[in-house]
Amino acid sequence: MLKTFDDVVAFNKANVDAFVQAGTKFATGAEEIAKEVFGYTGKAFEGAVETSKAFSSCKTPVEVAQLNQKLAKDNWDAAVAEGTKLAEMATVVTKSAFEPVQARYKAAFDNFSGK
Numbered sequence: 001m002l003k004t005f006d007d008v009v010a011f012n013k014a015n016v017d018a019f020v021q022a023g024t025k026f027a028t029g030a031e032e033i034a035k036e037v038f039g040y041t042g043k044a045f046e047g048a049v050e051t052s053k054a055f056s057s058c059k060t061p062v063e064v065a066q067l068n069q070k071l072a073k074d075n076w077d078a079a080v081a082e083g084t085k086l087a088e089m090a091t092v093v094t095k096s097a098f099e100p101v102q103a104r105y106k107a108a109f110d111n112f113s114g115k
Contacts (some may be wrong), residue, residue, distance in 0.1 A: 011111065018100035025100075029093025033086060040082050047075075 051071055058064045 011107075014107070015104050018104040021100040022097045026093060026097035029089070029096065033089050033093065036082075036086060036089065044078075 054067055054071075055064065058067055
């Protein structure tokens with residue numbers, strides 16, 4: 001229980017510190033996610049260049065259709081894998097960012113419930 005003014009100040013300082021930590025963790029995580037997205041975009045661009053070369057080497061419409069089918073499957077699989085990876089990263093970032101705040105809510109509950 002908060003008994004003195006100094007207790008209130010310390011409690012509020014800890015709250016502010018928790019929110020600063022949460023913001024820092026969120027910003028760091030968002031930066032990592034952005035790096036992942038830019039890396040994937042770069043790979044996709046390189047793949048597009050290779051794809052245009054592959055299409056130019058096709059000699060028959062059947063080869064074009066087969067290559068197109070293979071590329072569509074490969075691109076779909078890559079997009080699903082990248083989406084899954086980004087979702088997992090976002091989950092980890094969110095959980096990590098809210099840990100300091102959750103700890104403060106627990107501390108507040110404990111303080112005001114007399115624990």
